[in-house]
Amino acid sequence: MIEAILHTSLRMATPIVLAALGGLFTHKANVLNIALEGMMLIGAFAGVIASFATGSIFIAIISAIVASMLFALLFNVFGITLKGNFIITGLAVNIFAAGLTSFVLQVAFGRRGVFSDPKIVGTTPIHIEFLDKIPFIGPILNNHSPMVYVSIIIAILVYFVLNHTKYGIYVRAVGENEEAAKAIGIKVNRIKYSTVYISAILCALAGINLSLGNLTMFVENMTNGRGFIALAAIFCGRGTTLGTYVFSFLFGFADSIQMRLQNLNIPGTFIQMIPFIFIVLVLSIVGAVRMIGNLDRGIKDE
């Protein structure tokens, strides 16, 4: 039971994990990336279309990344080069992505709402032999779509890059004190661009995981707010890699608990609130504990 729940949690958390890890880069560079949602959606879409057209999962992934990066380019041009507001450009990316996916679906493929077809090739779950021998952990970690494993590797990579490489230091410096970074000759805008591209790549993977890993289809607006949940996970995790991962996972966990509890004799809507209330409670408790012994007055300048 617990194994099954955790297995589900991991699977459900993966798109959120990937998007959140991507968003973490922009977050660190002090770019509020509301566009995670749209980038994920366009990734999911391009992946499905490419998989349908070529039958190659590899080409699907590449197409998803390219498409998502084109949207990142839009975000960069309008948000950074032309100094538009990040939130507006992010929202515009989301609206644009939602519109474009259904438009293309309708005009180019003559379909509405759903794009599913036997020709669409999804990723196949991976079975790892040696995990069979490990009790408890084995069943949780085994038999997932490749993106699940990729996401774990990426989490480690992200941790390494952010904390142990020059690039990571520059990203953080740009995010915390742009002036300081500028004064030392770091090309601030270039760093910001790159973080948006990285988040686009990871969002594309998140989208692929959704449309070709968890499912093998595209449905209009199928990301369904996961980009915002990812954003929340970043903030909950206070911008640390581990924290972001943990909170993304917690969302998946709370959601899978919620699904299992739906058979209790409580109105379904209240059960469905569990993940959201759970996160708010966790944050409140963490916040309250941090406040103990605090002597400074006023809101902290975050």
Added chain:
Amino acid sequence: MYIIETKNLTKKFGDFTANNNINLQVKKGEIHAIVGENGAGKSTLMNMLYGLLQPTEGEILIKGKHVTIKNPRDAINLGIGMVHQHFKLVPTFTIFENILLGDELTKGIRINKKKEIKVVKELIDKYGFNINPKDKIQNVPIGTEQRVEILKMLYRNVDILILDEPTAVLTPQEVDELLISLNELREAGKTIIIITHKLGEVKKCSDSVTVIRKGEIVSRVETNDVTEKDLAKLMVGRDVLLQVEKSEAKIGEKLFTVNNLSVTNKQKIKLLNNVNFTVKRGEILGVAGVEGNGQSQLIKVITGLMKCTNGKITYKGKNITNYPSEKIRKLGIGIIPEDRYKHGLCRNMKISENLMAGYHDTNKFGSTYHYNYNKIKTNRDELIDDFDIRVGSADGNVGQLSGGNAQKVIIARELSMNPDLVIASQPTRGVDIGSIEFIHKQLIKLRNDNKAVLVVSSELSEIMNLSDRIIVMYKGSVIGEVNAKETTKEELGFLMAGITDRSEVENNG
């Protein structure tokens, strides 16, 4: 041949000309001082040399060659390094990370932290600074930040080092040390440009001086040919009192008392330990001490930014322990905070708005429910006049003001409300001598009007000139109290180092 030369360099901000046809000349291997009033355009000039600002007109020649400096990277490549007046450090990074920012040492693609720490430690030791490379910037006092900035440039091995008011936040000992290191750097062949408001330092270390007034060079002299007074006069255009005279204090009743004040933080460290003192009407009480000995916390607690864990504060007989600053100001206490741009001003708000903050709920600016813009404007214009605040545009934001003028905005705001007590922390940090004279006069006037001033300063001469009585803080406690007229720099120095029993030292020595 000059290592740095500018030809008719001009910088305009909109209609305002901050630098006008500047022809700066600096010789290789000299220490060149630049002096001028607040807002004269010194930082602007330096920022152009460092690529942070682009000139509107004119040319820059480095080592005789025409150059375009688009950004700091270009400047560093040309061998120019700059330490800014307002620090540019990353608060959550450690000292070593800040120093090596942009020049990290790596092993493969991984940053080699061990090596970085070692290298920075060596650098720190080489220049004899007393800082720990692993501390985070957000946890160190402002003086340490300054040193980190200097080390950042020294590490980069630049030929030309620009220091924009490097000594403003250093203790006297640190200043001496810095000046010695600057000398060493010069011996090693480096050229140094130093901006400072402290003419003593100019005399002590520089070879030549450029004086800027209102965006133009008024004079370039060899340091040995002038006295401090001459320089002051060149800067301001009139004679300046380097030390404000004050009459005998007429001490009145007790106004403000601090009893057994203690602050223990989350980590159970005592930041303040049983602090006791009283401020009486008609006096100026100075708080001296090496920075980082609890003065900042003391000020935070008595100005309502932080709560104490123990103790009592009384004002006019009323218990005001742990009052927020809102209430404190209402009781007639003026507050001049240490960190100008963090607690005193808002860069992105108008001058007029900054001049009402803290008193924005009094009926001076209309009623509580309706502001009267005429009153707000009148207040602004009056204060700009009365306190001689030099503004480009009175309608502009405080962020456009030079450091000294920004400070005057705070002084004007707090003093104009006619307080009975002023708590002033580093009131003249980074302020030009003309303005120092002015601010000191204002504070003394207050004292003469039977009001009181509590002043915290790391500038010993300021403390000694202004105060009637001085307490010295050491490791969160008041270690001693002296009479300002009778004490000596030496005595204060000992107290600040935590030595109370001088005989002990003398016997040992």
Added chain:
Amino acid sequence: MAKIDYKQISKRVFYLILPVIFAFIVGAILIIISGHNPIEAYSAMFRGALVGKSALYNTLFSATPIIVTGLAISVAFKANLFNMGVEGQMYLGAFAAAYVGFTLKGIPTVIHVLLCIVAAIIAGGLFALIPGVLKGRFNVNEMVVTIMLNYVAILLTDYLTNFVFYSGEGYAATYPIEQSAYLPRFMKTSQLNFAFLIAIVMVCIVYYIFKYTRLGFEIKAIGHNVSFAEATGMNTRKKTIIIMVVSGMLAGVAGAGEILGVHHRFIAGFSPGYGWDGMTIALLGKNNPIGILIAALFFGILKNGGSTMELMVGVPRSLISIIQGLIIFFLAVDYLNTEFSFMSRLKLMFRRKVRS
């Protein structure tokens, strides 16, 4: 007297129109791709949004809810508080208005309407109190909390609608409100109603708050520099809570307007994302009430004209989102500020070329 800088103003207008034109050109290409005639489509849009009284009224009608949600968001954004929960606060406000609308019976219409609005204000404000207190007391990130609470609010109203106040008519809606709680229309053939006037009153109130009151001053200071605000006695913790609540109250008003003026009952999921639109509106309007009004009217034109375009010409709905997205992109850009840096960059490049 300050001179009116006509050059500056015309520049501003130019840069406002430029992006729109650009977006429409791209849109035209897509319309052609989708097999329609762009001229026909755009003229339908133009007619549907601006020609004739009822078209104009419908445009104002479309703008009404987002004017208020835009204001709600601007109050928080201006203080640097990311209230992303306007959508949820609006749902609860709407529900409260509906509740008072259908439970109180036989009271005079003006009073009934007022009571409904007050209930909405209270509900929206109370719901915003949660993120406010969590931020103010425990420094919990308000963006996360408000995003989470949106889901909770929508689920909660779903529950109340479907199981507690279910009309029994087969779809997720409550009982209808009393006639006395209706906001009257201006004309029969347009849905524009008094909610628009309420929105305008809100614009004035927020304008006044921002410009003339202590709260407005403090919102600005907190938004720019919290430490400064705290040090100048603004009690930023308490103010954070108050600002969040005010923002939530406005969100409540937006909800009440929709219920009392349009739906006349609470319908589960009635908002197509007014809270999110409000965010774009607030930002495009630079958190300035007048700017918000203009931005919302512009959105009203897009929406109302867009639906005429789909209705009359059959241009796909998704295309309208695309055009909307494009326009937002272009409008987001601060052309006046970037123009200079662009020019100077060009100049620098040129100079370098000449030298070498």
Added chain:
Amino acid sequence: DTKDKDSEDKTFKVAMVTSAGGLGDRSYNDSGYEGLKKIEKDLGMEIKVVEPADVSEGEKYLTELAKAGYDLVCTLEYGHADVLATVAPQFPDTRFAIFNIVVDQPNVTSVIFKEHEGSFLAGALAAMVTTDESIDKTNDQKVISAIGGVQSPGIDKFIVGYEEGAKYIDPEIKVLKGYSNSFGDPAKGKELALVQIDQGSDVVYQIAGGTGEGIFEAVKDKNVFAIGVDSDQDYIVPGNILTSMMKRLDMAMVMLAEKLEDGTIDDQNLIELGLKEGTELSPMEHTKDMLKQEYLDKLEEIKEKISNGEIKVTDVSKE
């Protein structure tokens, strides 16, 4: 009234307004659109389909279509009920139709489907197959399940009917329920279905719009059954969709158009479509061969009993 006189040579114009989900849901709206297309093809009428962005646009759409001279304006959105009640009187010459809800106006035809009855049949069939050993897609546990989009009486109407049908066959049967909290989250739908399948369910009834697409994937992966809704969804995963509870919106649309043509529509203010005309199980093209004849006979029997009132199915949306 000119309409009746010229009805011979006049080309009628029929418009359809979609519900919030819009076209492409492969169920409700698409089914209506199917009907509309048939109207164009078979009856030679002029058709139009429009998709409002949200409920508040309903009035504009209905008004504009009436103004544009459409003879029959159908809305699939029950949220338009109030609006229709105010718009219809302004256009007495236009015929309006609304589905799933009753609007009491002389020129409005309300079409009601008894989805609970169709769902009863679906539940009965599910109960019969869930322990059938001859079918490789079911297990021996007496567990079946249903997944709704957002929980509401309109959706629970389906689920309760389904449950009653199952219990009618075997009172011991357990019916698991779940809601995805969205009509467009297939990933969530799939997970929910997987959870239910994990708990022993081998027939998952989907009443969740686009979310259902994920449910179909889940049953395909686990090789169990799903039941489709609204239109014949059997083809989506052939062999794994036991049947679909079809709501013959397409037929209803055609019927309305026919009545419009022969002028009888004006007397039809309320049309209730039960098992025969409105809600029925799909022909089960891909699954029929797996089923024992007795099951199909039983279904016929139940149909009969519902029609003659012997079995009463609860309609939770009418309370």
